[in-house]
Amino acid sequence: MAKAHEQYELTNQLGKGGMGEVWLAFDKHLDRKVAVKFMSSPATARSLPTAQARFRREARTTARLEHPGVPTVYDVGIDGESRMFVVMQYVPGRTLAKVLKKHGRFPVSWAASAAAQICEVLTYAHGLGVIHRDLKPANLMLTPTGSIKVLDFGIAAALEPEPGPALTGTGVVTGTPGFVAPEQVISQQASPRSDLYALGCVLYELLAGVPPFTSETPMGLLYLHAKEKPQPLSERCPHLPSELADLVMRLLAKLPADRPESAEEVSALVAAWIDWPEAHPGVAVESAPAPDEYNPTMPYTRKFAARHRVVAAEPEQPHVAPPADVIAAAPATAEPGAGSGAGSGADPRRARIDELASNGRFTQAAELLGELLLERGEGLDPVDPTYVADRLTLLGYHRAAGQLRPALEGYTRLGAELAAVRPATDSQALACRLGIARCLRESGRTTEALVAYEELLPLQRRAFGPAAQDTLSTRYEIAVLHAGAGSVALARQQLATLRDDQHAALASGDPAHELVARLLVRLERLSPN
Template sequence: MVLRRLLDGRYLPEELLGTGGMGEVWRGRDLRLDRPVAIKVLTEAGLDEPMAAERFDREARAAARLTHPHIVAVYDFGTEADDSYLVMELVEGRTVAALIADGPLPVEQAVSIAMQACDGIAAAHVAGVVHRDVKPGNLIVTPSGTVKICDFGIARLPPAGGQNTLTGPATKLGTSSYMSPEQALGRPVDPRTDLYSLGCTLYAMLAGVPPFSGDPLSVLHQHVNEPPPPLRTRRPDVPVDLDALASELLAKDPADRPTDATTVRGRLAALLASSDAATAAAAPVTVAAGPPAPAGADRSPDGREVAGRGPAAPAQEVAPAPPARGPGTGRVPTRRRRVLLLVAAAVLGVALLALAAVTLLTPDTDPSVAEPAVPPAP
């Protein structure tokens, strides 16, 4: 499909960004408001899919209920000349799926992404919306690190006029690698369904692969019947508490999972805080002796001096290195210091007496003292 014409007299597609099974996403511009937008349109294959138009409508209605910094905003929805389209916030960045393709993520980054996803998921749940397809491909990370949840096309919406399901109660909706056991069995879903998918996503971010692999039917069977391989067997540096949280999120029975996304976010935040504290405790600490640093010393953005980056102090002001400290002490004991001073004074006195004797006993005409030595001629 080549989409170059104006939609609704205001939305101009400019560049194709990506193509899926039923739709295309274009970078475009809203000429009326003069702002960049993303335009999703159905392809010919999508037009032949009976539920595609309903999914477009559902995504628009779901996103219309949600205004949140961690959810991609939908601005408009319409149909023109057989083209159904969604106009959305244009988000620059990479999906988590693209990040995982480069390898497992650092623990802190994975936890941060999961925390932000929890914020968006919690906002959706408060509005009565269950996403039903939380996965790395539906999480976008901007260059600044902000996470945005997208694609509410199969979301479960609050009941309206007695109709709440997309197709039917036994229809399996979602992506097999990130699908909850209740979805695989065609059972009713609730907010804990999204938490299971978030657990699969967290697992994939840390291990580099989702918890289960194989053909789609095999993966669905494993979601329902098999425990996932312990995360720490694939990634030993994952903290024990984070491994435990991932296991709880991946519980087969929704009743065994955490109660809500806000609770999960709190536990992730505690893990991140403890990780930061451990990193700070392990970092070497430089204790400066003597007067405070001069006013011109470099400082970090939070106002602290940056070690080793201020102007160099004059050589005569550099204090000698202190003697090695014993365990539990910060300075040399006073009595020991007095003994050291007395010994030093005695040695100095003896040296002065020896120098005086040499001076008195040496004749003034000694050429070795009166003039410098001359090296022998070659």
């Protein structure tokens, strides 16, 4: 066994799928069972370093989620064969996929209880800016006590293709084709409401015993999720409460804005059916699980369950991993670490800050730079260009660490200070506007992000020119957001114009050409007319 695994003795394989394989292992140092998940390697050696860096960032995402419905992450690493692995809490139980396969569709009370527990986890995660991206029955573990554990947070993002749309003839897209939201198919943009769409797919299958769409090919499934409406659940299962069937169909709305606003809202709605009096319609009584085990209503119906149910406290400063484009595709005006050396003098902490940032340890870099700026800030003009450069760097670290709330507040505050004394086309003022737009996009606030980018674009044109990289990048982001919001024809028109302008302005080998071309191919396949 490779040196990285000397602490863990693999015993038997628990599962294997497209994203990797899971082993039951024994932690020899701490004398406990653990689960070790090995990630599938990228298709090319050239993309391996990027994949490994993304994997480490996404593993930190899960490690910072402190909720009883999310397995604890203990360790992460890369073995001697360049396989990425994560060591996590071993959770005994059965996935909802296996329960469905063995027993068929769930009773209403079971499905509602499972959905309520999933929504508790999503409410917590979405509050921290963390999106699952691959919610499905195989990632939902039902324990013997009836608790639901949501597995594989961050795994889909860690294994996604290079930044930018990457749909090919084999259907490469972040997430599982049978549970992926339309906006993920079309523009590869995910938001909290993308998880709600996946939850709708899960609920549909729990209640009907079959998924909302089936196809012989992954590409066929992606097309159906992007373009077609599923058979109404009320037609497939007329015995269901009509309000519950309607809720599931709202979750499956093509446009994110037409879905429920939040997981918290869904949780409140499904609570009405947790004690629904219904026998299991899909299985014989003798084949159903015993009522005192693997019953998702148990956390709600057990004596004193409400008194003892554990709810995770939200940390004061949420930490999540950065989206892939933070490092790989961000224009220089907002690159994390771009201004950390400004006005540095001889302070040795600067080198440490740069080292932390270069290793992706943005939370520590932000903490150290914040302390340094606090010391320097007394008596200093808050809009001094050198000091502003450091403030922008600090906000970039917050954003890269996934601390979107303080980053957004900081960009907004600094932008207002600069607007009072500088022209709107000032480069640092524009960096604030760009930071605001990105924070909104990464928080899933798509409509607000689109407005922010569209207000930024004319200012960039005036400041940098229509052929500048920052201007072209903003045009790409606007097209992506339009595509994700369902305005596919408009997005295709914008991308076609952008493609021509980029060919005239950029070198032939610039990666921006491939980003635009690949998204155009994706949209043309999904909307050929």
